[in-house]
Amino acid sequence: MSLSALQAPVARDEEKSSLVVDILTQRFGERCSRSQAVREQHGHTTTWLPNQAPDAVVFVESTEETAEVVRICAEHKVPVIPFGTGSSLEGHLNAPGGGISLDLSRMDAILQVNADDLDCRVQAGVTRKQLNSYLRDTGLFFPIDPGADASLGGMAATRASGTNAVRYGTMKDAVLGLTVVTPTGEIIHTGGRARKSAAGYDLTRLYVGSEGTLGVITELTVRLYGQPEAISGGVCPFPDIDSACKAVIATIQCGIPVARIEFLDTLQVKACNAYSKLELDEQPTLFLEFHGSDAGVREQAELFGAIAEDLGGGDFKWATQAEERTKLWSARHDAYWASFVLRPGAKGVATDVCVPISRLAECVTETSKDLEDAGLLAPIVGHVGDGNFHVLVLVDEDNPEEIAKTEAFVERLNWRAIELEGTCTGEHGVGQGKMKYLEREHGGGLDVMRSIKQALDPDNIMNPGKIVTMS
Structure with missing residues (x-):
């Protein structure tokens, strides 16, 4: 490569x-x-x-x-x-x-659960699935869900997000305090269990998203939430990308407290049908989930249904049973692996951007056309409730021409998002791959980061x- x-x-x-x-x-x-x-x-x-x-x-x-x-x-x-x-x-x-x-x-101990205060303290190696399994009988859950069963320390270090972010926020919202080992080997504690503080610099937010470049996160105190009384979800196909994205924008602008709202383009739906044995219409599709009371969930669903109908959405297929919802969301979480059925033997180049939701339809539509013009096979999927979407380009790693076209596309995608007042990464983080986009996005702020x-x-x-x- x-x-x-x-x-x-x-x-x-x-x-x-x-x-x-x-x-x-x-x-x-x-x-x-x-x-x-x-x-x-x-x-x-x-x-x-x-x-x-x-x-x-x-x-x-x-x-x-x-x-x-x-x-x-x-x-x-x-x-x-x-x-x-x-x-x-x-x-x-x-x-x-x-x-x-x-x-x-190996640092995977759950150290303290404070059910009355809706928080807990864990070691950095605890994974999100491990924590939620432990919490199952308490009536609480940890909502940040990036798809992979990532460790909470890694999720904090990369400021992880995921399918629930539209309602519950990202790791920057979930982390109350940290134990950090500094570059000199000193152990420090940031934040605490209080729900707010005005005591000095917010060091917790400094370390959340720092990707291990400022210290090693070894323990976290995180927010928990009560498990909702009722959960319902479903899928709704749309005639094109533009109408699906506009349905997302309208849903958010109307204040519907949707828990998850995910977009899959036609290619991605095709891949999920083959990989997860679904029978979805192969059109741009939204996956949705609502949390709340029985009455509240029904009302939210009806409001979204009206929006979808106005924008040409097809049959709204609801999954109210836990098994049905699990199958749908397992298919969504397996979208990365499902994509490879479209081109067996290919290498996947995953990238993400995030834009204001008012620019979402424009950005996704332009990106889809860009891929078509470049002759690249790449499904699009995203946590579109907060303007974030992902592209997985399937390339032959032994074909230099394809690699060059892919690199050029990724660069155009990042510049496009920044020009639309967005960011070069909504949740993947910077690491090595996104470094060259930061100067245009942050300007002089990059010098402050360096300082x-x-x-x-x-x-x-x-x-x-x-x-x-x-x-």
Whole structure:
């Protein structure tokens, strides 16, 4: 694959890395792995960027062990790359300067549930499915759902979002406080359990979305919500992309408290039908879900139905039974894997953007035409209730012409979103793959980000080569 997306070469000191690996091996024994397969697995991401493996992987089991590893690396100025479950999409886990991959997956304890206050404290390796399984009998749930069963630490580090974001927000809204290991190995606590605070800088929000470039998140306090009394959902096809997107805009503008509203274009519906054994009309389609009381859910459904009818929507197929809803949403979550039935053997290039919902129809329609003009096979799917959508370009990785066309399309897509007053990434994050778009999006703000990185991590050991370059 092309190396053009790797924006920040990072100096590599083989001698220092070798010394640190020896020290960590002596300290952690088998929990410090030099295995080529393990190292490559920890450099791997679901992306087309080349794998850049770390020099070793350390499996830590506590905040104190994490701090110990970071202190050793800081002393020798060797990079540290935090690792959760490996589901990131923009090269966040690559180690361009070598160093130590810090695997937090064994830190999977649920430490405290405060049901009366609707919050809980967990270690960073706890996954969203694990937490919700634990909470099942409490009447509470954690709503942030990016699709993958990601770790909460990784979700905070990348400011994850997902299908429920239109109602429940993203990780920046869900995280109340953090335990963080700084680049010097100090352990600090940010935020707290209070629902609001005016006490100083909001360090929690600084670390949420920092992608491991400012410190390692080891514990989180997160908001919980009561499980809704009633849930209903369904699918509604539309004659074209424009009418489907306009239905989304109208739904949000009318104040209908939809919990999820997802868009699948014709290609994506075709793929989901084949992969998940569905029988949906192969047209641009919205998947919806409403949460609330029985009466409230019925009212929301009726209001949306009227909007859809006005915009040419087809039969609104409802799934009120849990099994039916699970099948539909499992198909939506499997959309990435389903896409490959459209072109077996292809490599998937996943990218996302986000725009104001008033510009959504324009952006998705232009993107669809761009793909057609470029001759690229790429289904579109998105969390369109907040203006966010994804494109998965299916390419032959051995065809340089296709790769060049794909790179050019991804660049046009990002510029298009920024010009429409949106962002180059709604939820995938920056990592390595989106770095070159930040200057146009943030202007002088990028220099402020660089100053923060310089102040907190002057030796650039925390996940170097991601988000901002350091001169």
